[in-house]
Amino acid sequence: MKMNFAGRELDMSLCHVMGVLNVTPDSFSDGGRFNRPDLALERARQMVSDGAGFIDIGGESTRPGATPVSVQEELDRVCPVVEAVVRELDAVVSVDTSAPEVMTETAKLGAGLINDVRALQREGAPEAAARADIPVCIMHIQGEPDTMQDRPAYRNVRREVSAFLT
Template identity: 45%
Template sequence: MTQYYRPLVQSDPCRPDDAYPLAGGWAWFQDVEVLSRDRAPQRCPARHAPDAVLQRLTAVHAPIAGLDISAPRVMGILNVTPDSFSDGGQYDAPERALAHARTMAGQGADIIDIGGESTRPGAVEVPIDDEIHRTAPVIQAIRAEMEMPISIDTRKCPVAQAAIEAGADLVNDVAGFTFDPGLALYCGNKGVPVCVMHAQGDPETMQAAPHYDDVLLDVYDFLAARIDALLAAGIDRTQIMVDPGIGFGKTLDHNLALLKRISLFHSLGCPILLGVSRKKFIGTLGNAPDPADRAAGSVALALAAVAQGVQVLRVHDVFETRSALNLWQAVTG
């Protein structure tokens, strides 16, 4: 029987002397929730968890793509696409994309994530040359002006290669490095940090009828297997982030189940990235059918995730997120 250990994360300033630090960051834990596929969850003192689990939960994470993640970090979204669900067509000209990158940097973004292929539900695959044409010039222009880390959001090795040559620092693959078998090997050979995300199906069909035996544990097992594959490709664990893939082949209930227990993914021994900004279920629960009206709901989920120790927030609304984080840290630090 496989057991999974979720730290019950706290950030109260009254921290007990025997508390365990979580990943060298701002949070701590004394207890864990023990999960399995054939029995009810159980709570127990963290000291009862296996030593290997505690080592992964407490190890200080190294900087990744230049990011010190001992504090929450904001990844600003820059979609240079005509059809992304929230901002498609707004930044698909290089000069507008560069201007928005400047704005996000000024608002407090720590890293910018650039994508040239929409991965919204129902989106079709973009030809490689088109994706390169959309992303590489923008990355080159940003890199010529700014030193902040840049991420390329792509499933394809040629696109990632062009992006890295243009100045990108990290590859963020929504397909979990399963779409293009050459991408993981390229990142391993070049020493490029990565973010590996879970998705069930591809963007064109993923929301048709998503199904899981246990969404939390199924996503965890997928990410654990993909980390092993990335290690085999030559990528060091210290240079891997994980993303549970909220909204990628998941119903509203699936999304909530992952968010309620997202701290489980700390047991993988990698920083956690959360990309939930402006997604449909926020509109459903928050009575905000227009994606532009979902900043408040997005920030609420971001703060809930940071309270569970999530290190990187991928967001459209950089100003609102950074402002909220500043206040959250002021009253919890």
């Protein structure tokens, strides 16, 4: 099955690697090492060289206890990196965001996938994702990112996650 990601067509019957590129000073995965556009682009180059077909760019940490950032700060972190990666690399740019404004602006810059840990639950997110007209990845979550790992409980995990995503 072929799928189009902002002009990049991928065969989704094959496995694809996604490189995670957090452009935040408090990233849980890299400690904030790539929070400047030049460092982020160099890291993205390395990930593509290592075989990544997707580069997932996030500008707001969703680790437990992370401080929320303004939409403008998220835009300032993410947009220059999205623009550079789209321009310079042969990879689908995925944007890890829950903010409708970030979805809209990064789609205009050539992002090919919205990756929303909050599953389009923020006001205006479903409409922004629909207008962006690119694929969306949604995830299951109990609570908010800062509380999602505080005693998650399920009676029937398969049924409850399926109901959430539906």
